[in-house]
């Protein structure tokens with residue numbers, strides 16, 4: 001009988017990523033609901049010294065797979081290792097982040113293990129010993145509650161920034177052990193040959209705590225500096241609507257929406273964005289939504305917690321000044 | 328170079344989604360069905376690679392007969408052949424089962440590269456691409472915005488944006504790529520293209536034709552079970568910020584974000 005909750009930690013260049021703590025925290029709640037142990041699985045090269053951190057967030061055990069071929073992430077290597085560990089230990093729940101890495105990994109793992117997978121979930125619960133996952137479908141126009149039938153481990157990914165992170169308890173520690181696995185070089189077909197860093201230093205939209213987004217109402221690429229200035233003051237990343245991206249004003253990686261990024265920041269400020277259904281799809285799980293638009297009938301106001309009907313070119317710079325009082 | 332593009336038919340992104348009386352499915356009466364937007368990127372990229380390296384582009388869709396229309400759209404864009412996998416026994420199957428049937432159909436073909444979308448904009452799962460790659464035993468490259476096939480046609484170099492950086496990855500062929508926005512601007516089907524598409528081969532296959540046992544498909548074989556569909560959680564009615572001037576409105580907004588919403 002499958003036993004135990006596993007979360008797959010995510011790290012890059014030896015740094016643990018925030019989604020890992022979101023997963024451990026949620027994993028702890030689920031493990032308590034099941035009355036089972038929580039294990040964090042950490043893969044990487046020379047990564048063992050980071051394993052100790054997870055105890056404070058609620059992990060009982062940390063299983064470390066340390067191998068030079070596990071840095072950087074490749075689907076081939078990670079799937080090979082994790083599927084072996086799963087087969088050897090038979091966990092009941094396997095949780096990953098719905099990050100770029102986690103989504104890639106979870107899809108392939110599902111197929112390798114021949115189990116179902118619930119992608120990009122916004123809530124988890126345990127009912128009668130089974131994981132029940134809630135996930136937005138049709139770009140958030142409906143929510144599906146799903147569970148698993150004859151499918152172990154029950155595999156799901158959690159939308160970044162949705163699950164609350166536990167207050168770390170330094171007195172709690174986890175038992176750290178080395179994972180046993182084999183990796184065959186012949187299996188490792190893809191190679192990361194280069195990493196082109198985004199020099200702007202801005203936090204990726206999917207990980208940002210605050211986002212200031214601009215749409216066609218920005219009128220041109222040169223005007224985004226007023227959003228950058230607000231973003232600098234409040235510690236936000238700048239996003240865009242598809243219209244702005246398709247016009248060539250902003251890079252594709254900035255697009256929020258159905259064919260762009262799905263984001264869940266604490267604060268989303270939409271400036272000169274009408275609120276088309278495909279845009280709302282990408283940001284409707286934001287905690288606080290602010291809309292600044294001169295058209296009082298713009299659909300974005302129906303989703304906004306705070307709406308400002310005004311010319312953004314007047315309001316945004318004024319808001320930047322006002323915000324300085326509070327940060 | 329032979330390229331396969333998987334093509335899913337999904338409700339147009341403008342569609343209002345209504346939940347059916349069973350609370351487990353959606354009302355499909357008024358839905359306009361279109362090619363998944365991410366598959367348009369796949370078709371476009373396949374056509375560009377064909378224009379550069381030669382070869383053939385085959386599109387494969389799985390679903391009811393209406394999927395034929397989306398396959399014809401891809402043929403009108405310039406793809407050479409279409410395959411529709413359609414079988415009553417598929418009704419109610421989950422994504423893993425779909426991937427098995429798609430992989431079985433692809434196995435019968437010669438291919439160097441396969442494109443799928445990074446996710447379907449219907450159930451937003453993003454599992455079928457990875458699963459097809461696994462069932463075929465080939466590497467997957469997901470969320471790709473740039474594709475370069477080597478001169479000899481034996482390998483591919485791609486760009487994959489991840490949080491805060493873009494990875495350049497190489498892989499031997501055959502491989503499967505999942506397409507992401509930014510890969511290209513899909514072309515529209517031209518009128519002559521639409522005329523030509525009518526004469527292009529479009530084969531229909533059942534599970535039996537693919538040598539698959541239909542008992543492994545359908546509602547009873549589902550591993551992911553839908554308990555309930557609900558409308559999105561309602562958001563509390565918002566406030567419209569009052570004020571005579573933009574400055575006053577900005578001051579009021581900042582104050583509320585600080586005191587009430589506690590995000591500043």
Ligand SMILES: Cc1cc2nc3c(=O)[nH]c(=O)nc-3n(C[C@H](O)[C@H](O)[C@H](O)COP(=O)(O)OP(=O)(O)OC[C@H]3O[C@@H](n4cnc5c(N)ncnc54)[C@H](O)[C@@H]3O)c2cc1C
Pocket residue numbers: 214215216217218240241242243244255256257258259260261271272273274275276277278279282292293294295298310311312313340364
């Ligand atoms: C398949 C498909 C996928 C799509 N995917 C996405 C997606 O992922 N993301 C996305 O965003 N869109 C997407 N779209 C496009 C979407 O339908 C809209 O066209 C787009 O979101 C509109 O962008 P916008 O709000 O910036 O522009 P508009 O709709 O033109 O709105 C501009 C707004 O700015 C306001 N404005 C103008 N000037 C000012 C001013 N000075 N001060 C204040 N307000 C001002 C106007 O009142 C207006 O409301 C998709 C569409 C399709 C068909």
Ligand SMILES: Nc1ncnc2c1ncn2[C@@H]1O[C@H](COP(=O)(O)O)[C@@H](O)[C@H]1O
Pocket residue numbers: 333334335336363365366387388389390422425429442443444445446447448450451452453454455456
């Ligand atoms: N029924 C299907 N027929 C053909 N291709 C599909 C089907 N379902 C999924 N795909 C492919 O897999 C991608 C991801 O879909 P999904 O995993 O359902 O989110 C789609 O963009 C298609 O390329």
